Amino acid sequence: MPHSPRRPVRIALAVAAAGVVAASAAACDARSGPTASPGTDARQVTVVGEGQVKGTPDTLTVNASMEFQAADATGAMSQTNDRQQAVIDALVGAGIDRKDIATTAADLQPQYGSDSTTISxxxxxxxxxxxxxxxxxxxxxxxxxxxxxxxASRINSINYSIDDDSQLVRDARARAFNDAKDRANQYAQLSGLDLGDVISISESASPTPPVPMPAMPRAMEAAVPLEPGQQTVGFSVTVVWQLS
Structure with a gap:
């Protein structure tokens, strides 16, 4: 089989072992095939496999603010802090663990009048x-x-997440590797060669973004309808096999 050109080839998702010339492979249309290492008789194939699994979120994170405006800084801050403390106490009283409540910001800003120079x-x-x-x-x-x-209430964001996605990660990783192996076997068959040992494996985890919900109105009396939906855990793996 003819040797591949000696030009360096870049891979977007992972870097193959030293001395390996690898073709880049897209997630859905892997274009990699059998390649030869410069200066050797070794034949190799580099492929990218994708694996995804879905899971139902089991955790909800709410970011909420209390906001007051007053003629003086002390009054504005005092009212805001008192109201937020009342909210925290109410949540703890309702069964929310205090360790699951965290202050994320405390802000005080002057408000200017129409002349943009006088603090109102x-x-x-x-x-x-x-x-x-x-x-x-x-x-x-x-x-x-x-x-x-x-x-004074401001609901800034509501996000769903999966607290423990370790099993989903394992399943996604297995699917990604199996996908890569299926692709490699196909290239081996098309080349009239046999798939040999694995030379290298590089993985890239797809981020699992929280499921956002739009900000809520400043005040609500009715119950809030909530649906967790599903989240996707994904992996991309680049595997290099020997061909014989």
Whole structure:
């Protein structure tokens, strides 16, 4: 079989072992095939496999702020802190573990009048992130934040996630490798060669983004309808095999 040209070839997802000339492979249309290492008689094939599995989120994270505006900085900050403390106490009283409540921001900003030079008031904001591990309590917890905070409430974001995705990761990794092996076997057959030992494996985990929900209105009295949907855990693996 003729040797491949000696030009270096770059791979977007992973770098093959030293001395290997590898063709890049896209996730859905792997274009890699049998290649020869410069200066040797070895034949190799480099392929990229993809694996994805879906799981149902079991955790909800809420970022909520309390915001007040007052003529003086002390008044604005005091009202904001008092209201946020009331929210925290209410959540703890409802069964949310205190360790799952974290302050993420405390902000105080002057507000200027129409002339843009004179301070007319101060706006204070205090933000917390609440991790809700029992989704059955999620709607009530969000309602509690708003009912306790009143018109000072700001629901900035709501995100679903999977607390322990280790099994999903293992399943996605196995699917990615099996996909790569199927592709490599096909290239070997098309080349009239046999698939040999694995030379190298490089993996790239696809990020699992949280499932966002739009920001809520400043005040709500009705229960909040929530649906967790599903999240995807994915892996991409680049594998180099010998061909014989």
């Amino acid at each position: 008031a101060y706006r204070a904001t205090n933000s917390i992130t609440v991790t809700i591990r029992d989704l059955a309590k999620a709607s009530d917890a969000i309602g509690l934040i708003v009912s306790t905070g009143g018109n």
